[in-house]
Amino acid sequence: MPRQTYIAKRGEIKTVWRHVDAEGKTLGRLATEVATVLMGKHRPEYTPGVLSGDAVIVTNAAKVVLTGRKLDQKTRRRWSGYPGGLKVRSYRQEIESNPARLVSEAILRMVPKGRFGRSLHSRLRVFAGATHTHSSQEPIAIETPSAAHELPAERPVATEKAARTKSAPRRASTRTAK
Structure with a gap:
């Protein structure tokens, strides 16, 4: 007996408001997690082309982290x-002038381009500070996994395995030169 694939309809899925605190999070990791929630790929009833995602509120956009020297080297270009x-x-x-725009562009560039992606734009709210204006929606706080990817304070000098491989003698090659 063949199984039938569940395809969600437009009115069947209830939109839930989610809240993400961007303080100390890496911009790219935060953007991928929020884009996944916006599209609805975190839900079992995900259906491509149907707005099955949740609305997302991002706060503390001014405190988002860029790794390396991207703050000074990476540029944003506009042409009139x-x-x-x-x-x-x-x-x-850009972060000094409008951090909310920088975070929202990073998120929206990770969703599909076209009609579906443009409709997801209305479900995203980004605020530079810690407060937001959507408390009446009672957003559910979600913890993004980017907090677990903290950069180490200092690099370890050498691991035990690396120490063994450096001290072991190198084996001669068995290949013959042609």
Whole structure:
């Protein structure tokens, strides 16, 4: 007896509001987790092309972390359409001026492009500070796994396995040169 695949309809799925605190989280890891929740891929009734995701509120966008030297080296470019109208700003300048835009663009660039992705844009709210205006929706706090990917304070000098491989003599190659 063949099984039938469940396909969700538009009115069957109830939207739940979720809240994510971006303080100390890496921008890319945060964006992938929020994009997954927006699209609904965390739900068992996920159906492509149907708005089965949750609405997401992101707070503390100003305290998001960029690893390495990306704050100064990575740039954001805008072009007005006129000759000489190219505006180039570093991510440090962008976070100082409008951190919510930087976080929301990172999230929305990870959802499908097109009609479906544009409809997900209305379900995302990003705030630079710790407070938000959607307390009446009673958002459920979700913990993103990016908090578990903290960078170590200092690198270990050498592990036990690395110490053994450095001291072991190198074996001669069994291949013959042609």
